[in-house]
Amino acid sequence: MSIADNIKKLKAEIELVNVQLIAVSKTKPVEDVEEAYAAGQRIFGENQVQEMVEKYEKLPKDIKWHQIGHLQTNKVKYIAPFISLIESVDSLKLLQEINKQALKHNRIIDCLLQVYIADEETKFGLSFDEVIELLRSEEFAELKNVRITGLMGIATNTESEKQIKEEFYELRIFFSGIKQSFFRKEDSFKEISMGMSSDYKIAIEEGSTMVRLGSTIFGQRVIKHYKNLE
Numbered sequence: 001m002s003i004a005d006n007i008k009k010l011k012a013e014i015e016l017v018n019v020q021l022i023a024v025s026k027t028k029p030v031e032d033v034e035e036a037y038a039a040g041q042r043i044f045g046e047n048q049v050q051e052m053v054e055k056y057e058k059l060p061k062d063i064k065w066h067q068i069g070h071l072q073t074n075k076v077k078y079i080a081p082f083i084s085l086i087e088s089v090d091s092l093k094l095l096q097e098i099n100k101q102a103l104k105h106n107r108i109i110d111c112l113l114q115v116y117i118a119d120e121e122t123k124f125g126l127s128f129d130e131v132i133e134l135l136r137s138e139e140f141a142e143l144k145n146v147r148i149t150g151l152m153g154i155a156t157n158t159e160s161e162k163q164i165k166e167e168f169y170e171l172r173i174f175f176s177g178i179k180q181s182f183f184r185k186e187d188s189f190k191e192i193s194m195g196m197s198s199d200y201k202i203a204i205e206e207g208s209t210m211v212r213l214g215s216t217i218f219g220q221r222v223i224k225h226y227k228n229l230e
């Protein structure tokens, strides 16, 4: 199936149950994004800053760009003018830098806190305790140019559907607790970004509000390396 066919099929399936589709276009050429865009897709996820900036410059300006991978503090300034959602906030230091850059551009930047739910050592993210500590801190209370709109998590890369289901379930329960404790009055705290190509159906069953799909839309990725912006 073509990219356009995949988008149409997935949008129908996913948006029908009120879940947002994030098309993960990392490593894929601008032409692939254009094809998805022509099929109606408007939200795209990237994990490399330089690649996102290049695509942002070439593509229609009504695209909403999501940062989905680990973000280095020294790269925030490149995406601050236009980023729609940073899904991968994994430290207070990063959040402080996003706030600083957002202020420069007179914006409030929406962010998700990335929570570590997988049973793997390689994944970035905050532990449950670290999320609570961050949200309780005085430093966080001072940040006026970032808005936390929810949580993001990546499940373990495993064949065990039971394990994946449990990890997503834990994230959803944790989200509810955080909502109660810190964001009871804020309607904007409502997103649980969980689910990728291999596990998005389970994620939706467990209460995901946004799924991040790459290979299911664009086909398998060939790993590419991008030079650092400096």
Ligand SMILES: *Cc1c(COP(=O)(O)O)cnc(C)c1O
Pocket (backbone or CB within 6 Å): 024, 026, 047, 068, 069, 154, 196, 197, 198, 212, 213, 214, 215, 216
């Ligand atoms: C690459 C990536 C995705 C998409 O992965 P697929 O398996 O191709 O759907 C989703 N989320 C994050 C954080 C990613 O880095």
